[in-house]
Amino acid sequence: MSTTADAIRSADAHSAHNYHPLPLVVASAEGAWMTDVEGRRYLDMLAGYSALNFGHGNRRLIDAARAQLExxxxxxxxxxxxxxxxxxxxxxxxxxxxxxxxxxxxxxxxxxxxxxxxxxxxxxxxxxxxxxxxxxxxxxxxxxxxxxxxxxxxxxxxxxxxxxxxxxxxxxxxxxxxxxxxxxxxxxxxxxxxxxxxxxxxxxxxxxxxxxxxxxxxxxxxxxxxxxxxxxxxxxxxxxxxxxxxxxxxxxxxxxxxxxxxxxxxxxxxxxxxxxxxxxxxxxxxxxxxxxxxxxxxxxxxxxTGEFQGRATELGEHLHRELNLLVGGGAVTAVRGRGLWAGVDIDPSRGTGREISEKLMELGVLVKDTHGSTIRIAPPLVISKEDLDWGLSQLRSVLGA
Missing domain, CATH: 3.40.640.10 (Type I PLP-dependent aspartate aminotransferase-like (Major domain))
Structure with missing residues (x-):
């Protein structure tokens, strides 16, 4: 049995089932990327529901915390x-x-x-x-x-x-x-x-x-x-x-x-x-x-500094432009949001939001479903345009778009 399976089995046995997480076990993270216990990397397109706006392990924040810890x-x-x-x-x-x-x-x-x-x-x-x-x-x-x-x-x-x-x-x-x-x-x-x-x-x-x-x-x-x-x-x-x-x-x-x-x-x-x-x-x-x-x-x-608001504006416009190209093609029925934040309604013929999230996970991209057929996209504001485009290309692949 794999390390991932062991960890999930133990969690299922000893923690209340108030969440239904995707089947991966994160061991480390930096910026917009997370690495699981087996060394596989994933692009985080959820950012802890906006808790990680500034990315994983942001050096300024870690240094501030370390100094105060002392x-x-x-x-x-x-x-x-x-x-x-x-x-x-x-x-x-x-x-x-x-x-x-x-x-x-x-x-x-x-x-x-x-x-x-x-x-x-x-x-x-x-x-x-x-x-x-x-x-x-x-x-x-x-x-x-x-x-x-x-x-x-x-x-x-x-x-x-x-x-x-x-x-x-x-x-x-x-x-x-x-x-x-x-x-x-x-x-x-x-x-x-x-x-x-x-x-x-x-x-x-x-x-x-x-x-x-x-x-x-x-x-x-x-x-x-x-x-x-x-x-x-x-x-x-x-x-x-x-x-x-x-x-x-x-x-x-x-x-x-x-x-x-x-x-x-x-x-x-x-x-x-x-x-x-x-x-x-x-x-x-x-x-x-x-x-x-x-x-x-x-x-x-x-x-x-305004840096992060500016990144969310610039990259958000790009994100929504690319997502809206998927609407009407049989894969996506609607896209909503503002800045680096989007709700994407998946055509039921392509799968539920959970199924799409699992398929994206297999390709190294992490998002989260809500209300059956919707996935939420909210990457850390520090994500690069290249990484964002890579994540979107995996979404297009999963949707066959």
Missing amino acids: RVTLTSRAFHHDRFAEFCTELAALCGKEMVLPMNTGAEAVETAVKTARKWGYEVKGVPDGHAKIVVAADNFHGRTTTVVSFSTDHDARDHFGPYTPGFEIVPYGDLTALAHAVTENTVAVLLEPIQGEAGVLVPPAGYLRGVRELTRERNVLFMADEIQSGLGRTGRTFACEHEGVVPDVYVLGKALGGGVVPVSAVVADRDVLGVFRPGQHGSTFGGNPLACAVALEVIAMLR
């Missing part, structure tokens, strides 16, 4: 540490906001945003206690915690995990009329992904985000943008909301903020929103720890 890694928020104020200051400035509430995972950040909106609604807007409503979009993906699955429409994520947390109204994504009807005097926030990643990289209609911004401002409702996957360079801008010139009240960040090195997430907003918290009302042992702050500070510095 000093102090954790204090808890029971004490100040010398990287915390700088991290909060720099992240707030990057977002054009005043305050930061750091956490670890994206789901934690979403839970924090929910708590923030409710507390703001009661103490600032004046909604009667216990009556706050948050409007969300169908087909959303904000995590899989108990509260978050309560407003999910994904049966795999939601079914048999009730009873569900009340206080959420679900409307169709991209439908401003439905959103306007759902907002009432007790609505405290609208929580949306500027681009829905898990749903298949769904880009809303032009003007939708601007309409959401105008509506929420008129109704005294917080606009909370979940930029966990779409943010930090992926779409060609620092934030996907920028494509419509929109600044939400609250940014919810994660994934790439930790550079693929450590989990880092945050809720970022102005003082009139995040200022509602008092000591003891929310927290995290590891949130805002020194190691996380050191890595995230380097991520912020890298984003300030």
Whole structure:
């Protein structure tokens, strides 16, 4: 039996089956490439769902982490540490906001945003206690915690995990009329992904985000943008909301903020929103720890150069141009996305998204399926044009296009 088979067999025997990974076992990675336990190389066209925007083993990030590892890694928020104020200051400035509430995972950040909106609604807007409503979009993906699955429409994520947390109204994504009807005097926030990643990289209609911004401002409702996957360079801008010139009240960040090195997430907003918290009302042992702050500070510095946003724009235009050539040829029915991020709908006659992903893996390219017939493409922003073209050529080969 091969080393790969042994490792997969052991994992299947001793870990909960909450994922269905492709049958390979990664041992090392650098840039846009990963190597398995048997020495075979694969082009990573998924980038950890945007957690690895800056590539595997990015030297700047590894050096920042190593330097901090030698000093102090954790204090808890029971004490100040010398990287915390700088991290909060720099992240707030990057977002054009005043305050930061750091956490670890994206789901934690979403839970924090929910708590923030409710507390703001009661103490600032004046909604009667216990009556706050948050409007969300169908087909959303904000995590899989108990509260978050309560407003999910994904049966795999939601079914048999009730009873569900009340206080959420679900409307169709991209439908401003439905959103306007759902907002009432007790609505405290609208929580949306500027681009829905898990749903298949769904880009809303032009003007939708601007309409959401105008509506929420008129109704005294917080606009909370979940930029966990779409943010930090992926779409060609620092934030996907920028494509419509929109600044939400609250940014919810994660994934790439930790550079693929450590989990880092945050809720970022102005003082009139995040200022509602008092000591003891929310927290995290590891949130805002020194190691996380050191890595995230380097991520912020890298984003300030504009290099990665520029690469995502340039290579993204090339990616979408090449993918759109496949539409209508019997292999691909639709392509969506922005920047270095694409959802590709496969004609069912060519196989399911899982089957196409497995065939690409055999050729040395790693992508991930979603919703049956769709594959997601989101390579690290450091990928070269030559490697991107090679990956696309393998896709054309698998599709017979």
